[in-house]
Amino acid sequence: MAATQRDRLFDGLVHEVATKGYDNARVSDICHAAGVTRPAFYALFTGKEDAFLAAYRHGIAVVSQLMDSAYHEAGPAWPDAARAALRTLLEVLASVPAFARMALVEVDAAGPDARRERDALLGSFRRFFADAGPGPAVTGVDRDALVSTVVGGVYATIRGGVAQGRAAELPQLLPVLTYASTAPFLGTEGAARATRPIHPDDGPSTAAPCVPTLQP
DSSP: OHHHHHHHHHHHHHHHHHHHOTTTOOHHHHHHHHTOOHHHHHHHOSSHHHHHHHHHHHHHHHHHHHHHHHHHHHOSSHHHHHHHHHHHHHHHHHHOHHHHHHHHTGGGGSOHHHHHHHHHHHHHGGGGGTTSOSOOOOTTOOHHHHHHHHHHHHHHHHHHHHHTTOGGGGGGGHHHHHHHHHHHHHHHHHHHHHOOOOOGGGOSOOOOTTHHHHOO
16 A cells, blocks of 8 residues: 555656646645645655655656666667667656656756755766767867766756657657767767667657656
8 A cells, every 4th residue: 555655646746846846846735636645645755855856766767777778678789779778768758748847857946865866867877888989089088077978968958858848859859869979989970870760660669657647
């Protein structure tokens, strides 16, 4: 029962935060959306911030696992693996626009712990560049800083689309994000070869397992 209530509260929190913003989402609204009592909420969480962090960690863990699976299944060529992970990220977020807004936009308002979780997530994305090669042989270009710059740019582009209410259009960003992610390591010609829109030969799209309940 507790697990079921927890999942329903996650869904309720995602809906309320995405609809009203973190600051305006009240615990009573979250409970009402989830069909769960306030005592049941406080039996699981210390407050709204605690519930937000738990929902964020849960959702991000699902997204990360799906990206990891796509990356490894598309290998061994790094450009194909990187594109597959990006495609999965974009398709999953597009399938759950409420969660995308909560996790990418409203996380900024949820306090320092949430922002630290966000920063840790960005740091974890560096793993997708471990097989990318050394990067350009240019004096003064640090590979670690380059990877951080690429990750930050990809994140900012996706966040911008979500903030503007265009989460459903995120998969359309796959070509530009693939090019931007691979060009620093493959050069322009190599990145151009890796860059292409989603094609039927790529296989079925990936959606979040919880799509029916996370939609607003």
